[in-house]
Amino acid sequence: MAKVKSTKETAVNEFDQEIKGNSLGRDAWRxxxxxxxxVASIFVVVIYAFLSIFASVLPIYSYKEIILDHxxxxxxxxxxxxxxxxxxxxxxxxxxxxxxxxxxxPAEDKExxxxxxxxxxxxxxxxxxxxxxxxxxxxxQRKLDRMIEDIETELMFDIKKINYLSDEGKFVNIEKLSVGxxxxxxxxxxxxxxxxxxxxxxxxxxxxxxxxxxVENDGxxxxxxxxxxxxxxxxITTKAKDKLLIATLVSKIANQVEDYAEDDLQAxxxxxxxxxxxxxxxxxxxxxxxxxxxxxxxxxxxxxxTDYSGRDMLSRIIYGGQVSIAIGFIGTITSVLIGIVxxxxxxxxxxxxxxxxxRIVDVIYGLPYMLLVIIMMAIFGRNIMNLFFALAIVxxxxxxxxxxxxxxxxxxxxFVEAARSMGASPGRIIFKHLVPNSLxxxxxFSTLRIPAFIMMESFLSFLGLGVSAPYASWGSLVGDAVExxxxxxxxxxxxxxxxxxFLFAMNFLGDGLRDAFDPQSKNQL
Amino acid sequence: MTKYIIxxxxxxxxTLLIIITISFFIIRIxxxxxxxxxxxxxxxxxxxxxxxxxxxxxxxxxxxxxxxDVLRGDLGPxxxxxxxxxxxxxxxxxxxxxxxxxIALTIAIVFGISxxxxxxxxxxxxxxxxxxxxxxxxxxxxxxxxxxxxxxxxAMNLGWLPTSGWIDGDYGLKTLILPSITLSLGYFANIAxxxxxxxxxxxxxxxxxxxxxxxxxxxxxxxxxxxxGALLPVVSYLGPAxxxxxxxxxxxxxxxxxxxxxxxxxxxxxNRDYTLIMGVVIVYSVILIxxxxxxxxxxxxxxxxxxxx
Numbered sequence: 001m002a003k004v005k006s007t008k009e010t011a012v013n014e015f016d017q018e019i020k021g022n023s024l025g026r027d028a029w030r031x032x033x034x035x036x037x038x039v040a041s042i043f044v045v046v047i048y049a050f051l052s053i054f055a056s057v058l059p060i061y062s063y064k065e066i067i068l069d070h071x072x073x074x075x076x077x078x079x080x081x082x083x084x085x086x087x088x089x090x091x092x093x094x095x096x097x098x099x100x101x102x103x104x105x106p107a108e109d110k111e112x113x114x115x116x117x118x119x120x121x122x123x124x125x126x127x128x129x130x131x132x133x134x135x136x137x138x139x140x141q142r143k144l145d146r147m148i149e150d151i152e153t154e155l156m157f158d159i160k161k162i163n164y165l166s167d168e169g170k171f172v173n174i175e176k177l178s179v180g181x182x183x184x185x186x187x188x189x190x191x192x193x194x195x196x197x198x199x200x201x202x203x204x205x206x207x208x209x210x211x212x213x214x215v216e217n218d219g220x221x222x223x224x225x226x227x228x229x230x231x232x233x234x235x236i237t238t239k240a241k242d243k244l245l246i247a248t249l250v251s252k253i254a255n256q257v258e259d260y261a262e263d264d265l266q267a268x269x270x271x272x273x274x275x276x277x278x279x280x281x282x283x284x285x286x287x288x289x290x291x292x293x294x295x296x297x298x299x300x301x302x303x304x305x306t307d308y309s310g311r312d313m314l315s316r317i318i319y320g321g322q323v324s325i326a327i328g329f330i331g332t333i334t335s336v337l338i339g340i341v342x343x344x345x346x347x348x349x350x351x352x353x354x355x356x357x358x359r360i361v362d363v364i365y366g367l368p369y370m371l372l373v374i375i376m377m378a379i380f381g382r383n384i385m386n387l388f389f390a391l392a393i394v395x396x397x398x399x400x401x402x403x404x405x406x407x408x409x410x411x412x413x414x415f416v417e418a419a420r421s422m423g424a425s426p427g428r429i430i431f432k433h434l435v436p437n438s439l440x441x442x443x444x445f446s447t448l449r450i451p452a453f454i455m456m457e458s459f460l461s462f463l464g465l466g467v468s469a470p471y472a473s474w475g476s477l478v479g480d481a482v483e484x485x486x487x488x489x490x491x492x493x494x495x496x497x498x499x500x501x502f503l504f505a506m507n508f509l510g511d512g513l514r515d516a517f518d519p520q521s522k523n524q525l
Numbered sequence: 526m527t528k529y530i531i532x533x534x535x536x537x538x539x540t541l542l543i544i545i546t547i548s549f550f551i552i553r554i555x556x557x558x559x560x561x562x563x564x565x566x567x568x569x570x571x572x573x574x575x576x577x578x579x580x581x582x583x584x585x586x587x588x589x590x591x592x593x594d595v596l597r598g599d600l601g602p603x604x605x606x607x608x609x610x611x612x613x614x615x616x617x618x619x620x621x622x623x624x625x626x627x628i629a630l631t632i633a634i635v636f637g638i639s640x641x642x643x644x645x646x647x648x649x650x651x652x653x654x655x656x657x658x659x660x661x662x663x664x665x666x667x668x669x670x671x672x673x674x675x676x677x678x679x680a681m682n683l684g685w686l687p688t689s690g691w692i693d694g695d696y697g698l699k700t701l702i703l704p705s706i707t708l709s710l711g712y713f714a715n716i717a718x719x720x721x722x723x724x725x726x727x728x729x730x731x732x733x734x735x736x737x738x739x740x741x742x743x744x745x746x747x748x749x750x751x752x753x754g755a756l757l758p759v760v761s762y763l764g765p766a767x768x769x770x771x772x773x774x775x776x777x778x779x780x781x782x783x784x785x786x787x788x789x790x791x792x793x794x795x796n797r798d799y800t801l802i803m804g805v806v807i808v809y810s811v812i813l814i815x816x817x818x819x820x821x822x823x824x825x826x827x828x829x830x831x832x833x834x
Contacts, residue, residue: 117681363543368809370772371790375551375802378794455667462669462776463791475669482673482780486681496670503665 024440028516038512044505052322060315061300064470070310073302075490081306082151082298089147091122093140094129103134118487153269156297157258160279162250165287174288175250179242182249185288189256201252205244209233253288260284261292269296305490307480313491317498320472324499327388327473328454334392335453336446339399344430346400347407358404361397369394370456377465387466391456395449402445406438440517448510451503458499474499526825533821537814542592544810545803549591552799553584578604591803600804605796611804614789619808621691622778622785626770628705633712633766638759640713641720645755646747648725656717663714668773672707672780679703689782704781708773712766719762724755753827760824767816771809 011019032038051058073084097103103125105113113121128134136144163171164185174182183201187194213232214225261282268278277295284290304313346357376390410416411434419429458475460466467473477495485492575581579590594601600611640660644653680688686703687696694700727733728751736746775787782788786805793801 363540367540367544367547368768368771368806368813370768371775371806371809372548372551374775374790374794375548375806378802379552379797451665458667459669459772459776463779465791465794475667478670478673482669485673485677489677492673492677496674500666500670503667504661507661507665 024517028440028513032512032516035512035515037508038516041505041509041512044501045509048321048325048502048505051318052325055315055318055322058318060318061312063311063315063319063472065311067297067306067310069298070300070302070306071308072484072488073306073310074488075303075305075313075494076301077303079301080298081300081302082296084302085151085298086144086147087126089144090129091126093136093144094125094134095122097129097134097136097140098125103128151298152296153266154297155262155265155269155294157261157265158293158295159254159257159261160291160293162253162257162288162290165289171289174253175246177246179245179249182246182253186249186253186256189253189284189288201245201248204248205241206233208244208248209236257282257284257288257290257292261290261294265292265294269294304494305488307491308484313477313494316472316477317474317495320474320477320495321498321502323384323467323471323473324454324457324475325502327384327391327457328450331388331391331395331453331457332446332449334388335396336399336442336449338392338396340403340435340442342396343400343403344407344435347404348411348426348430348434350408354404357400361400364394365397370459373456373460374463374465377460382465382468384467384471387457387460391453395453395456399442399445399449402441403435403438406441407434410434410437444510444514444517447506447513451506451510454499454503454506529825530822533818537818540814541807541810545592545595545807546588548803548806549588552803553587578602595807600807601800603798603801605793605798605801611800614801615786615804615808618784618786618789621783622774622787624692625701625704625708625777625783625785626767626774628701629708629770629774630712630767632705632709633716633770634759634763636709637713637716638720638756640717641759642724642747642752642755644717645721645724645728653721657721660714660717663710664718666710668707668711669776669780671710672703672777675703675707676780689780691782691784700781704777704783707780708770708777711773712770715762715766716759719758720755723758724751727751727754730754757824757828760820760827763820763823764817767820768813771813 013019069085070081073081073088076084079087094103098105105128109124113124116124125134162174164174164177164181166172174185177185183194183197187197209232210229213229261280264282265278265280277293279291279293282290282292300312302312302314304317307313307316342357342361346354373390373394377387380386380390407430416429416433419433424432454474457466458473458478461473461475462479464476464479467476469476474495478492478499481488481491481495572581579587582590591601598612600615602610603614606614640656644656647653676688679686680703687694687700690696690700692698692700732754733746733750736750741750774785775790777783778785778787779791786808789801790805790809792798793805
């Protein structure tokens with residue numbers, strides 16, 4: 001096929017066709033594109049990456065907002081939280097009516113009930129009840145009516161912005177005000193004296209710092225803790241303290257504003273003619289106004305259901321994925337970097353260095369290292385940084401071995417010889433010549449390493465030794481769900497599914513990349 | 526050969542020493558002790574307790590004492606449970622874990638090797654595709670997802686098997702089925718994939734062609750010539766597989782409420798029961814080291830090319 005002649009002189013073969021050089025990367029990409037599963041996996045991984053990166057701007061509910069009324073609602077695409085709450089309540093009441101002997105059912109159904117799971121039994125009575133077969137007594141009916149009323153009227157407020165009319169006659173966001181001004185505003189709102197408020201907020205900030213320090217230094221003795229806390233309180237800068245004070249005061253003012261908004265809007269909601277969600281500017285007094293978004297609390301829809309404290313499963317899965325995927329990627333990168341450095345030095349320098357480094361690797365390899373990670377997590381406290389650190393420490397071994405082997409096989413080749421004769425330092429030879437040449441293997445290995453890393457993280461979180469609430473990871477979500485899986489199967493199903501799909505995709509992608517970079521390995525593991 | 530075995534046996538000692546040292550010092554540098562509780566104890570009581578467990582001595586003396594005790598086979602008293610010492614807890618729960626582990630490993634090896642062979646012999650047919658798709662499921666799905674899902678299907682919805690319990694309970698041997706399948710699935714999958722690829726490679730090798738040329742029966746070629754050669758990568762995978770099964774059993778015992786060592790391990794890590802944690806780690810490591818040793822011996826029998834020098 002004749003190509004468009006470029007102005008540059010190009011090599012041409014005997015049929016006058018242009019000879020084009022093909023890099024390893026381009027060649028691998030061509031082979032990868034033929035692998036349908038791998039391409040599909042790339043799409044899946046991109047979607048997951050998109051969801052986790054943009055989790056905070058997606059139109060989903062907060063992952064840590066607790067609404068106790070919404071506890072354990074089943075997933076539904078069409079029904080709102082209010083309808084589901086009502087359904088749950090009715091199931092409960094109908095079943096109680098049966099227990100009290102107020103419901104007549106056929107004898108064969110009675111037998112069948114014994115075999116049914118709780119969910120099926122509830123569904124059975126719900127069906128009878130909705131068809132009008134169960135009479136509720138007045139107190140039950142009253143309970144239901146009250147609930148229906150609450151569902152229709154209860155509001156939730158999201159305060160977008162609070163503005164304050166400054167002395168210059170301009171509205172400014174109160175977050176930009178000074179501690180003094182905020183204290184003044186707040187004292188104006190609640191009518192307490194300025195000095196009282198100052199003392200109170202100082203106390204709260206101290207408490208905040210104390211609690212924070214306690215969480216960070218979990219497990220030290222009491223005296224030690226007291227010393228650390230005193231130290232922490234002393235060393236905090238005025239600026240940092242002011243920041244905390246401002247945050248405390250702003251949230252206090254916001255609470256007041258919410259009360260105002262509630263007074264203002266509750267009547268509107270009860271009247272029933274306005275449609276929600278509603279965004280309104282509420283004037284608290286002549287200098288303070290706030291932009292408030294009011295939504296009906298029970299109009300929410302939970303596509304994936306809710307968990308034991310009424311948190312939205314969908315957003316918990318997305319945020320959990322964020323944590324899991326981040327630990328998978330960052331952990332893999334860290335462990336691969338450590339492995340490359342150790343492996344490259346061992347391989348290139350050889351001799352005693354190689355011997356010592358590889359014996360260390362051998363010994364750690366022989367350890368039941370997951371058990372050591374478990375001990376480390378149990379002892380040094382359960383937070384994401386520790387988890388990540390503990391996993392990275394134990395997982396660089398295989399990379400080190402692999403890179404070492406690769407470097408040994410490359411270090412006597414001509415291009416290295418050439419570099420050496422030009423006077424390149426060992427560091428330069430390793431990182432400019434040897435490592436880039438083993439990069440394809442390293443990339444392939446890393447891709448297969450990510451799912452393994454995610455599995456390890458989830459494994460620990462499942463045991464309760466990894467990520468802890470309010471944060472979530474796929475492992476901790478599954479771990480939480482195991483307890484009530486007969487009654488609330490969705491809590492197990494969705495995180496498990498989300499995780500499995502991602503792990504599948506990563507494994508397929510890793511396999512695809514390996515086949516693409518090294519076609520001869522097609523039939524190896 | 527004997528020399529090789531002796532050398533390997535001697536080589537285990539430093540590994541074990543390192544394990545004991547690492548876990549001893551990780552635990553000692555940890556913040557908080559086993560006797561920290563909500564209620565702070567009077568100074569004198571605390572001192573007495575520390576004296577009883579020798580915690581008032583310098584760390585290096587404690588280390589020496591512990592090492593000496595372990596060599597005599599005494600893992601010390603438990604800091605949490607007053608009734609018995611660590612040896613008692615470990616040796617009442619260890620057999621249960623070993624039963625579970627051995628069954629799981631057997632399932633993984635037997636089914637993994639046969640599935641791998643089958644899909645290699647029937648390469649690129651539906652048998653091959655089904656087995657390999659199943660294998661990728663086993664690799665991708667973590668066992669703490671497989672466990673609850675199997676429980677949900679077979680115990681709760683179908684009611685065929687008990688959700689949890691152990692062989693001494695009402696359900697007897699039936700309780701073994703779900704935990705051992707859960708534990709073995711991942712290793713089954715890896716072994717099947719390994720077996721398939723090494724089998725394919727061996728089938729193409731020269732000595733198989735020679736065997737065919739000699740007119741040997743297909744079954745003889747397959748089971749006598751190919752199998753032996755193809756088993757090598759699988760055997761070398763057994764070491765990591767066993768380590769994985771030990772770790773995995775911690776989770777599986779949690780899910781299926783098996784009264785094994787893994788449950789103790791997690792509990793004692795939460796309790797900061799130092800001696801019990803270390804006891805469990807040492808026992809697990811000894812098992813692991815012995816398994817690796819056995820794997821090496823099997824390997825050297827299968828592959829005469831390995832030198833023992």
